[in-house]
Amino acid sequence: MPDLRPLVRHQLMWPVLALVVLLVVNVVATPSFFSIRMQDGHLYGSLVDILRNGAPVLLVALGMTLVIATRGIDLSVGAIAAIAGAVACTSIAGSSQESATGTAIVAMSTALAVCVLLGLWNGFLVSVLGIQPIIATLVLMTAGRGLAMLVTDGQITTVNNPAFRRLGAGFVATLPVAIIVALVVLGITAVLTRRTALGMLIEAVGINPEAARLAGVRSRTIIWTVYVFAAFCAGIAGLMIASNTSAADANNAGLFIELDAILAVVIGGTSLAGGRFSLTGTLVGALFIQTLATTIPTIGIPAETNYLFKAVAVIVVCLLQSPQARAALAVNRRPAAAPVKAGVA
Amino acid sequence: MSAVTVGSTSWVDRVKGYSPPQRFVPVIATFVLFVSMFGVGSIRYEGFASPQVLVNLLVDNAFLIVLAVGMTFVILTGGIDLSVGSVVALSTMIAAATLRAGWPPVLSMVTVLAVGTLLGLLMGLVIHYFQIQPFIATLAGMFLARGLCYLISVESIPIRDDLFGSLSSATITLPGDVYLTYTAVIALVVVGVAAWVLHMTRFGRTVYAVGGSEASALLMGLRVARVKVGVYAISGFCSALAGLLFSLYMLSGYSLHAVGMELDAIAAVVIGGTLLTGGRGLVVGSLLGVLVLGAIQTFISFDGTLSSWWTKISIGVLLLVFVVMQRFFSRRQS
Known part of the structure; x- marks a missing residue:
């Protein structure tokens, strides 16, 4: 076990260092960068903003991490996020009680169910038909935004539902809901992959699917599962984005988020060749990207x-x-x- | 089926006995698709079957044809180039900015082509010598090119140059009062040159060899490094040229031009029958692939009741059909 410590240190040293450098740049540019203030029982401040705005990317990157660990890639997450927002907003807008909490719950569940279906579709193409992941998910990436526009009828659907709005813009126990949701998903993923054999099995499939299958690992099921998980995470991210603006924008919601997510995963030290992954690294990577986005305008x-x-x-x-x-x-x-x-x- | 065979044995036998060379099958499938789409269109909509509609497919998609040609080279070696859309945008920006600064148009065009080729070359070098996956290296290239666009200007820059203006409006009249623009001619020339390079030169044969099996190509003593770097340089050059054609089409430079165009180019290449694993495919197929994409758009604009998002959905469906077909095709072979 002690052998693992230098490994962890080695893997995360660079991304953490980069993040620290960025934070230092921010502090130099705006000395009040680290200050967090309490207002109406909510926490405010640059750091909280970074965490909150980074939540969708973090969620998508979590799903992406597992997909990449199986030597795959999922390009369709941005489109899936747009579809999730479109389905939820259309469902809320079409309901008779637009502002009821029940409506929001039904809408979000429907949206996530649709995302799981889309994930099943991606997983089917990759694991059953054996199409290369880049191309299999490219299909949905191309068609997905069209589907989202089909759902919203090409309009930007706006909704007025307090319960739905809370997911992206609300607070629970002084913290923004988005941060809590993202961290909970991160925690569940970490427990499932690192406290059970699942993580090892995923890595085994990533190193050599055929060898893993011969060793008794259900490669096909595992590959299928990670695509469903990625789509599910993308769905939550899409709901967050839609909820933050209380609107579904089929064209621009989650645009380029797949690239940001891949970037976060790569920065976090997960190899694109598959076979090993680091959820902590992904967290650092997602924070790095969001901090970068905050830093650039700050330094002019x-x-x-x-x-x-x-x-x-x-x-x-x-x-x-x-x-x-x-x-x-x-x-x-x-x-x-x-x-x-x-x-x- | 059997009744037909009995009825006209000799004719059916001859048809059944003839099988086109394996490598032409996907291209023929695309061609049949294109012709049948046009057939359905001309039955359903008045005026669809005119030659001008056909030529307009070339005119409106000239830049996409050039992009798809460059992409074909890359995909034939088993790689992928995600940067092409951004390089198109960067090219329009460079052209517009240099023209605004008073550069002679020819110098500005040469600069654009040089920058595109250089970017492609750099990506190729990184991919080959550092063994970074083409996907991620060109993803970086994509970000880099978009970032450079914004560095030049965040706003859209109009192009008011006389040469650009006259080139974009000049047309050639073909028999039957059909108008063809110079951009379309350039695109067709590019297709011709690419076909010549791929089939008549040592470089072209090495492209197919590398796509078939890089290790074998290396063991045969072929210049793998030169080809692997070269295809990205070619793709960069084609993207820059496509960017010039695009700037003639739009007469402006803008950072948000050509967002997602790399997907169209990849889709066109795949629909044109090029295997994504490399080693098999024809440039003519990519031309047909672009024409199919263009035909979808024409279809939708002729129909009038279909919304624009059906374009995306139908491209996705076509992509799916062709990828699944490819999959079964290659599985049957192995």
Whole structure:
């Protein structure tokens, strides 16, 4: 067990360091960055904002982490998020009691059920038909926004439902609901994957699906499950986005969120080649992305250029992860690197 | 079935006995799809069957054809290029910004093409020499190009250059009063050149070899590195050229041009019958793929009662059908 400690340290050192650097930049730019104030029993402050705005990306990234751990990818999460928002808002708007709590619960359950169906569809394409994950989910990525527009009839559907609004903009026990939901999902995922064999099985499938199957792991079921989970997480994220604005925008809700999620996963140290994953890393990655989005306007650069910084982040992280760069960097540390590899395998 | 066979043995036998070369089958399927779509369209809608509608498919999708050609090269080697849409946007931005700064139009065009090719080359180098998955490297390229767009300007920049203006409005009259723009001609030339490169040159054959099996290609002593980097440079060049065509079409440069166009390009290539695992496919197929996508749009605009989002849904469905077909096709072979 003590062997694992340097491994964890090694994996998370860079992302955490990057996050800390960003936070320091923020503090230098705005000294009041860390201050959190209490107002009407709610917590406010930049850090709370980062957590709250980062909740959808974190949720999507959680699902994405497990998908990537099986050597897959899910490009359709943004479209699924849009569909979730569209279904929920249309359902609420079409109800006879628009502002009732029951309506919101029914609407959200319907939306999540639809997302699970979409996840089943993705999983079917990947695990049963054996289509490459990029392409299988590309189908829904292309068609999904069309479906969302079909649901909303091409309009931006606005709703007025206090219970629904709480998910994205409400507070429970001084904290925004969005943060609590995201952290609860993170916690459940962590317990399910790290306190049961599930996480190991997912990694086994990611390393070699065929070998895992021969060893008695139900590869197909596991792959199917992770796509359903990813779609479910995307659905919650979509509900959050729709709830935050009390509107479903089929075109723009969750736009590029799949890329942000992949970025968060990659920054967190989960290898795109599959076979190992780190939920903590994903959390750090999602926070990094959201902090970056906050930092750029703070230090006086147009907010839109954050793409540029994301690109640099992806390139740097990938280069650091690539075997060639590692070999070049770790010439002196080779004895230390050997047990790390053993730990991974 | 059997009754028909008895009725006209010789004819059916000849038809049944003929099987087109395996590599043409997907392209023929796409061609049949395109023709039948056009057939259905001309039966249902008045004026659909005119030659001008057909030519307009080329005119309105010239940039997409060029993009799909570049994407074909990349997918043939088993890679993927997600950056093309952003590079198109970046190209329109560079063209518009340099023209506004008073550069001669030719110099501005050359700059655009150079930047696109350079970006592609860089991505290719990163993919090959650092063994980073094409998906993630070009994703970075996509972000980079969009970021650079915003760095140039957040606002849309109009293009008021005379050469650009005359190029975009100039037409060639074909027999039968059909108008063709120069952009469409350029797109067709690109398709021709790409087909020539893929089938008549050493580079082209190596592209297919790398897509078939990179390890085998390496063991055969083929120049794998040059090809793997080269296809991304070609895709970058094609994206930049497509960006120029797009700026002629829109006469403006804007950071939000061509959002999601990479998906259309990939869809066109897949519908055109190129295997996503690489090694099999034709450039002509990608041209047909773009025409099918264009035909869907024409269909929807002719119908009038169908909403625009049916375009996306039908592209998704077509993509699905072709991917599943590919899957069964390759499974049967192996």
